[in-house]
Amino acid sequence: MALLAIAVLATAAGMRGYAGFATWAATASDDVLAQLGVRFRRPSEKTFRAVLSRLDPADLNARMGSYFTAHVASSDPSGLVPIALDGKMLRGALRAKATATHLVSVFAHRARLVLGxxxxxxxxxxxxxxCALLTLLPGSLRWLVTVDAMHTQVVTAKLICATLKxxxxxxxxxxxxxxxARITALPWAEVPAAATDDSRGHGRVETRTLQIITAARGIGFPYAKQIIRITRERLITATDQRSVExxxxxxxxxxxxxxxxxxxxxxxxxxxxxxSLHWIRDVTFDEDRQRAHTGNGAQVLATLRNTAINLHRLNGADNIAEACRITALTRFDRQPPPRPPQSTIPQLTSLLINNAGALALTHNLRSTSAARGIGWCGLSPARASSVNKWVSPAGSL
Structure with a gap:
């Protein structure tokens, strides 16, 4: 468990892989390492690689996801919780005679948290x-699932509406x-605009016009109630170039x-x-250039990045890169340094070190695994036994 806690904190400080985790562990104070569960010597890059690459990524994601889904549920106790699903390639994990690791994430619109x-x-x-990811969502909440055209599938629609309610x-x-073809043949020219929206930024002006028609049974798609057309008119201010989509x-x-x-x-x-997710993982954490491919390393490291981003967001951060820099400069055994002027980012220290609720995340990962008799988040009991010297007895966190 100590290795996971160190890896999460190191990732939150902007470290990008096993070597970075070992550097963070080598420079952390003895008191901090003791709080995180390190019993003897500081773990090396080899140890991080050996242990993390053998974790069960699906099991780890389920535990992380349940923790953050609880935060979404607390902020949206009633009504719909809008979530987006989309995929991302981990191009750095591409190697000879293999394909790049391809991950699909579920992301809460409002809270901007990765839920799985x-x-x-x-x-x-x-x-x-x-479809598999949707079945992992708790049925106690009502979701509004947004997807791109690839996932406009009958089986997905039935799963969302019939199974998840x-x-x-x-x-x-x-x-x-x-x-x-049926949708484009509708008399859109006779439909008035139901809503318009204007936005300016990044050198362009964009106007969106929305029209709605109540869906008839003949549309041929299950559970469809409304048909929507959005016209996007875009102006590039520097070149006066206009486009319509x-x-x-x-x-x-x-x-x-x-x-x-x-x-x-x-x-x-x-x-x-x-x-708010893929771009940050690519730019702030340089994910596409990370070469970890042994075992489950690429997936586990992606989960750690998601976790770090989520923790920063729960701590009030809007700028994840700045939050990582502040965390990297923080001495966890001392008072946090003064925040930069006009910064609204609290220290991650209070969330991860001084807050028992946040430490419950890492404690839950281990205690639940032990109850199932599978060691560290899916690690075999034999392998878990070989790395026991790195962790404190269960419950010490």
Whole structure:
């Protein structure tokens, strides 16, 4: 358990792999390492690689996901919880005669927290992986699932509505050619605009116009209640270049439960999984250049990055790169240094070291594994026994 706690803290400080974890452990104080469960000598890069690459990534993700889903549930005790699902390649893990690791994540729109992650099986695609990921969501919440056109599938829609008792907002493109043809043939020229939205930034001005038609049974897609058309007009201010894009979508919520402004918000926030997760993992954590590929290392390291991002967000951070730098400068055995002017980022120290609730995350990972008799998050009992010298007795955290 000590290795996982160190790896999470090191990742939160911007460390990007096994060597970084060993450096963090080598420079941490004895008191901090004792709090994290280190009993004897400081773990090396070889130890981190040997242990973390053998963890069960699905089991680890389930435990991390349940912890952060509880935070989403507490902030959304009633109504729908909008979540986005999307995939990402770990290109750095690509090696000879193999494919890059491909992961699908579920991301809460409002809280901007990763709630789960699964790997796409070899010789498969994201569609069955998304269905498997959806089945891991707790049935106690009602979800509003937003997906891109790849996942506009009958099987996915039935799983969301019939099994999860939740709802979807799906983009429709040419992979559902018959449905798209029926939608484009509707009399959109006679439909008034239900909502408009303007935004400026990054050198462009964008205007979005939303139209809605109540879905008839003839649309041919299960549970569809509303058909949506969004027209995006974009102006690049530097070149005066203009473009128009039309996007179609279907929603399982009726009009009285999904007003035009809400649909507009959900469609815009769906992009947060790219901007607030994938982009950060690529740029702040340089994920696409990470070469870990032995065993389950690539998936486990991706989960640690998700966990670090989530913890920073729970701690109030908007700028994850800045939060990592502040954490890297923090001496956990002393008072945190003064925050930069106008910074609203509290120290991760209080969340991970001084807060028993946060440490419960790492404690839960070990105690639940021990109860199941599988050692460290899916590590075999034999392998777990060989690394017991690194951890404190169960319950010491």
């Amino acid at each position: 992650q699964l790997a796409v099986a070899e010789k498969s695609n994201e569609i069955p992986c998304v 939740s709802h979807y907002l799906m983009i429709v493109k040419s992979n559902q050619a018959k449905i798209l 039309v996007v179609y979508a279907i929603c399982s919520l009726p009009f009285e439960h999904a007003r035009p402004t809400a649909i507009m918000t959900w469609m815009r926030q769906h992009c947060r999984i790219e901007n």
